Amino acid sequence: MNQTANANLFARLFDGLDDPSRLAIETHDGQRITYGDLIARAGQMANVLVSRGVKPGDRVAAQTEKSVSGLVLYLATVRAGGVYLPLNTAYTLNELDYFIGDAEPTVVVCDPAKAEGIRTLAAKVGATVDTLDASGKGSLTEAADKAATAFTTVPRGADDLAAILYTSGTTGRSKGAMLSHDNLASNSLTLIDYWRFTKDDVLIHALPIYHTHGLFVASNVTLFARASMIFLPKLDPDLIINLMARATVLMGVPTFYTRLLQNPRLNKETTSHMRLFISGSAPLLADTHREWFARTGHAVLERYGMTETNMNTPNPYDGERVP
Incomplete structure (x- = not known):
């Protein structure tokens, strides 16, 4: 990328916005932020x-x-x-x-x-x-x-720092992983393409925002796609199942899926409006993957990443998602 251009992530997120009135965030208590x-x-x-x-x-x-x-x-x-x-x-x-x-x-x-x-x-x-x-x-x-x-x-230049996230190393104390503006932008744009995000998507955002999953993957991907997110303070299985009727994507950790599977309301009907369930931050058990598919008809798309790199590799969007 041309280092003389403004590669500031914020500029790349919002420059060229054609409809400022478009909904970006809805909160659990009814706030609507364009x-x-x-x-x-x-x-x-x-x-x-x-x-x-x-x-x-x-x-x-x-x-x-x-x-x-x-x-x-x-x-x-x-x-x-x-x-x-x-x-x-x-x-x-x-x-x-x-x-x-x-x-x-x-x-x-x-x-x-x-x-x-x-x-x-x-x-x-x-x-x-x-x-x-x-x-x-x-x-x-x-x-x-x-x-x-x-x-x-x-x-800012493409290689200028945008964020530092501390992450556990194999030895010694946590190290600060340094992420540039282009690290964050390029990863998000790749995920939008790979996961087929569009402005019509509605993400259920129930992840924390102090780590890469909730802050960079969930938030940046949604904003780059000009989609919207329903911003929840934490995991609430009943509320999430209610929201599935008007949402399209859920990003979660394996605990989300095991907790949701404990809810008797989870079935093919309650998840029929959703197009994609994504899991990361820890390995999803094969049994959870199979049970989720049996209950909902959706195969969870599992992806692997690191704080130092953001996302590295996922199950395919098209084709078999192997547990």
């Missing part, structure tokens, strides 16, 4: 990040519960030329001390309940701390609500 809304919110939050001192290449760390504002924070970071660092919500202060010390972020965003302890850690690297709770409220969104929506997306 593509235009998403761009505007990302502009407001990018303005806040810049006001907090974020410059191109600076890290923005986030340990927050899943919310639309959390997804906007990722988009705003990339838009501002920063490097997004999502952190597992289960990490302790001792673990965060290592990640924050290693990555040296400029801004750390956390749940208000954890802010006091995290401020002590952030002070060691001179980072600013903002808050964001499970409902998407906090000092970050309070500031963003007062900020301008206009923001010029910062130019």
Whole structure:
């Protein structure tokens, strides 16, 4: 790719948007966020990040519960030329001390309940701390609500960093896997083609957004395709089965499928509107694969990836999906 062109992932996601009123995200509590809304919110939050001192290449760390504002924070970071660092919500202060010390972020965003302890850690690297709770409220969104929506997306090269995700190595402590703008964009565009995503797809998004599966695969693929997602805070088997009547794709981990199989309402009728069930992040047992097909008539498309690479190889879209 031409390194002089703006390869910023945000620009590639949203430049050329022909219908800002198109629905991008629907939440479990009835919020409806259009593509235009998403761009505007990302502009407001990018303005806040810049006001907090974020410059191109600076890290923005986030340990927050899943919310639309959390997804906007990722988009705003990339838009501002920063490097997004999502952190597992289960990490302790001792673990965060290592990640924050290693990555040296400029801004750390956390749940208000954890802010006091995290401020002590952030002070060691001179980072600013903002808050964001499970409902998407906090000092970050309070500031963003007062900020301008206009923001010029910062130019980035294809090989410039867009994100760092810490992942367990075979030895020693977790290592930060560095992912470029083109890593994320090219993987998403390949998956759209391979998995036949279109603007008519509706994804049930019940994954966390602190790892590659929920953040990059599910979210980026949906947005690049101009599709929409139903954004759920967590796995809720009854709700997911209800939503299948108007959704087309579910991305999940094996636990999703074993939990859904425990629900007597799962059958060929309740899944008839769905076109694709995808499983990853851990191996899907062959028995689960066979039982799912027997109950629903759908063969789960299992795929394998790594934090360092995103997706590497899946079952075929067409042809036999071998358990």
